[in-house]
Amino acid sequence: MAGPELITSRAGAALSAAALETSAPRLPGSLTRIALIGNPNSGKSSLFNQLTGLNQKVGNFPGVTVDRKTGVAQITPGMRAEIIDLPGTYSLYPKSLDEKVITDLLYDRTSKQYPDFVVVTVDASNLRRNLLLFTQLADLGLPIVLSLNMMDVAAQHGVAIDVAALQEELGVPVIPMNARNGIGVAALKIVMAQQLAAPTIHFYEPEEDLLPMIRQIRYYFNLHNDYLALHYAHQFRHISFLSADDKTYIGELVQKYGFEVTPRQAQETIARYARINDILLNTVSVTRTEKEEPYSNRLDRVLTHRVWGYLIFFGVLFMMFQAVFAWASYPMELIDQSIALINGLIQTNFKGPLINLLTEGVLAGLGGVLMFVPQIALLFAFIAVLEETGYMARVTFMMDRIMRKFGLNGKSVVPLISGVACAVPAIMSARTIENWKDRMITIFVTPLMSCSARIPVYTVLIGLVVPDRAVLGIFNLQGFVLMGLYLLGFFAAIFSALGLKFLLKTKERSYFIMEFPVYRWPRWKNVGITIVEKVKTFVFQAGKVIVAISVLLWVLASFGPGQSLERAETQARQQGVAQGLTAEETDINVASARLENSYAGVFGRNMEPAIRPLGFDWKIGIALLTSFAAREVFVGTISTIYSVGQDADMRTVQQKLALAKDTEGQPFFTPARAVSLLVFYVFAMQCMSTLATTYRETKGWKWPMMQLVYMTGLAYFSSLLVYQLMK
Amino acid sequence: MKDLRMGEAGTICCLNDPEMALKLLEMGCIPGTQVRLNSRAPLGCPITLLVGEGEDYTLSLRVSEAATILLKD
Numbered sequence: 167m168a169g170p171e172l173i174t175s176r177a178g179a180a181l182s183a184a185a186l187e188t189s190a191p192r193l194p195g196s197l198t199r200i201a202l203i204g205n206p207n208s209g210k211s212s213l214f215n216q217l218t219g220l221n222q223k224v225g226n227f228p229g230v231t232v233d234r235k236t237g238v239a240q241i242t243p244g245m246r247a248e249i250i251d252l253p254g255t256y257s258l259y260p261k262s263l264d265e266k267v268i269t270d271l272l273y274d275r276t277s278k279q280y281p282d283f284v285v286v287t288v289d290a291s292n293l294r295r296n297l298l299l300f301t302q303l304a305d306l307g308l309p310i311v312l313s314l315n316m317m318d319v320a321a322q323h324g325v326a327i328d329v330a331a332l333q334e335e336l337g338v339p340v341i342p343m344n345a346r347n348g349i350g351v352a353a354l355k356i357v358m359a360q361q362l363a364a365p366t367i368h369f370y371e372p373e374e375d376l377l378p379m380i381r382q383i384r385y386y387f388n389l390h391n392d393y394l395a396l397h398y399a400h401q402f403r404h405i406s407f408l409s410a411d412d413k414t415y416i417g418e419l420v421q422k423y424g425f426e427v428t429p430r431q432a433q434e435t436i437a438r439y440a441r442i443n444d445i446l447l448n449t450v451s452v453t454r455t456e457k458e459e460p461y462s463n464r465l466d467r468v469l470t471h472r473v474w475g476y477l478i479f480f481g482v483l484f485m486m487f488q489a490v491f492a493w494a495s496y497p498m499e500l501i502d503q504s505i506a507l508i509n510g511l512i513q514t515n516f517k518g519p520l521i522n523l524l525t526e527g528v529l530a531g532l533g534g535v536l537m538f539v540p541q542i543a544l545l546f547a548f549i550a551v552l553e554e555t556g557y558m559a560r561v562t563f564m565m566d567r568i569m570r571k572f573g574l575n576g577k578s579v580v581p582l583i584s585g586v587a588c589a590v591p592a593i594m595s596a597r598t599i600e601n602w603k604d605r606m607i608t609i610f611v612t613p614l615m616s617c618s619a620r621i622p623v624y625t626v627l628i629g630l631v632v633p634d635r636a637v638l639g640i641f642n643l644q645g646f647v648l649m650g651l652y653l654l655g656f657f658a659a660i661f662s663a664l665g666l667k668f669l670l671k672t673k674e675r676s677y678f679i680m681e682f683p684v685y686r687w688p689r690w691k692n693v694g695i696t697i698v699e700k701v702k703t704f705v706f707q708a709g710k711v712i713v714a715i716s717v718l719l720w721v722l723a724s725f726g727p728g729q730s731l732e733r734a735e736t737q738a739r740q741q742g743v744a745q746g747l748t749a750e751e752t753d754i755n756v757a758s759a760r761l762e763n764s765y766a767g768v769f770g771r772n773m774e775p776a777i778r779p780l781g782f783d784w785k786i787g788i789a790l791l792t793s794f795a796a797r798e799v800f801v802g803t804i805s806t807i808y809s810v811g812q813d814a815d816m817r818t819v820q821q822k823l824a825l826a827k828d829t830e831g832q833p834f835f836t837p838a839r840a841v842s843l844l845v846f847y848v849f850a851m852q853c854m855s856t857l858a859t860t861y862r863e864t865k866g867w868k869w870p871m872m873q874l875v876y877m878t879g880l881a882y883f884s885s886l887l888v889y890q891l892m893k
Numbered sequence: 894m895k896d897l898r899m900g901e902a903g904t905i906c907c908l909n910d911p912e913m914a915l916k917l918l919e920m921g922c923i924p925g926t927q928v929r930l931n932s933r934a935p936l937g938c939p940i941t942l943l944v945g946e947g948e949d950y951t952l953s954l955r956v957s958e959a960a961t962i963l964l965k966d
Contacts, residue, residue: 256919256920257919259915259919261916291949292949292950294921294945294949295920295921295949295950298919298921323947428911428912428914428915429911431915432911432914432915432918435915435918435919435923436918436923436924439918439921439923452947460948462951463931463943463951466932466941466951467932470932470934470935471935472935475935476935559953563934563939563941563953564934564935566934566938566939566955567934567936567937567938567939568936576939675912675913677913677916677954677958678939678953678954678955678958679916679917679920679952679953679954679958680952680953680954681920681950681951681952681953682941682950682951682952682953
């Protein structure tokens, strides 16, 4: 392999040369590592689900901020393999962070993550374009199996494939299959169980004039093939495992040989397509007697129609809201009551501060997490079905023009809509947006959409200050105001997006070049796996943070400086006796007095100067503080402070608030104060789960902190403005 | 490309935006390939193209992106 012009080699690289040339022998008992690669919509996820079932887990790619899905598959009774699901891609030249994961994995043969072999999934009905990625992977010199998927669709399109001839031409095992119903999976497993050799056929040879540069890169990095060395020259700036020195070395070579990235890559792609055309000529025959329009096109004529398209879309949206708000409320109540039941059981049987921590801190926090599971499950069921059928691609197509004006993307529609239910799954669904900037903006503004947790706050305050009066005969004024608050959130979201559009700088270009998947019936197994996976992610990732914060808030609300709590309690009890209150009424007063004197109460009093310009007093301060973890805590805290009683409904909370007096004996909750508080809750972040999710999705504290500061700031200044203008 | 009328087909001659070209090439818009303007989104953009002689698949792209595709006369 060493040519006469080779002069330099990276120190120490020679040591591992022998080991690298043949793929390293597997240790007995270690899992075979199989990477799954393919175009988007080639049925890769179906195949992954077929192979691994529910044995899946989502983790991070080492060092990269992109999720990676792995699963364990039982290949034969005696052999299990780790399957790595890689993001869908059209070629080995990555355009997005997502796709970079693939090249990072395949460029470094010494990595522990390096796969033993690769299964390439291709859509048999669309072989020409799908084979591009295959030929690139084959040229990298990895052992490959080609999974010729969607044979049924190919047959419908009149595409006949001579599998034996194709196998001959490609030089790798070719398994015809239909991953959606499992046909061919058994055959694939048989091939997987064998020791595979790297393919010997090359589909593209780098141009002659590149060879001197390629040889030097090969020698320096001790690489086993030319094509890999060429990729180093193309992408050295983005390869994560290369050192600064390595990059400088390649950079100098690239300059020396005048290597230009873009035209070379275009040349390669065209050359590959020419080769693929030859292969297809000998192996595929298309018989289409009558030119019948595919049903997908006919369906598109209706579903993306300028009138019907939007009407159908809004119909689908309406169904989704109905599901998330109405249907989900029953299981949510059930979960709520179950947690309350368990809490009650523990509280009646055990006593002590540790039990209080468990019930009021940990279990209450856990309840707050589990409560949202039905909403998340339903929402993702809907989204998964829309994705699976291929409808979602059409929605993004219809919305792209509008969303782009605000720095978003057609694909931002899904998170923004989901945000009306709960920002947590909504932010998770922003993962489908490839463009980094578009995705960050979407994640950033989604929590401004009014989620279901704001409803209790809205209801109490609207009921307090907005008269229950009809307007224009049929509309209700309170309903009007409620809708106004939702619109306020929506406009805040899109105009914040507009602002960020100008602030964020990115070199990445925003594309909307996207393939329309053919309409298909959803596979319920895939939908089910998606639901389980999302719920699991939510419960374990966001759950940890919520429970931690709940415990912290419990500590702040249960302890006070010195003996203040005990003093407050004694005082409240004496007062109760003096005024002849029942035991229950006294208990409520005690709870209120304790909260008032706890650390949370002290914080509330200390923060009063800061929130007085907004029209708030220390009591609201405590509620703001405790509802920081989750907005719906507001009503609970308010009912405790205004001593409403254990199971306070909205009405009694409202009555208590209406009776509250300021220092001059006037009603405390003036319209100015209530509207100011409403506006605060429209904008303020006030949700630990969302922050935790943003942290998880952006893999860092920068974005959640920006969200927190921006939204709290927006809330503060809007409230300030509203109160000062209205009072 | 932008002169194409609805339902009309043409053959790709060249791609005049190098960076966009890489993406389009990978998606199968190779010079010599036939494309047919299939539909427009309700607001006129994006559009969809049917790519290939056999109209193998539907590609959606923005008008500005389609404008970088030049067709043969």
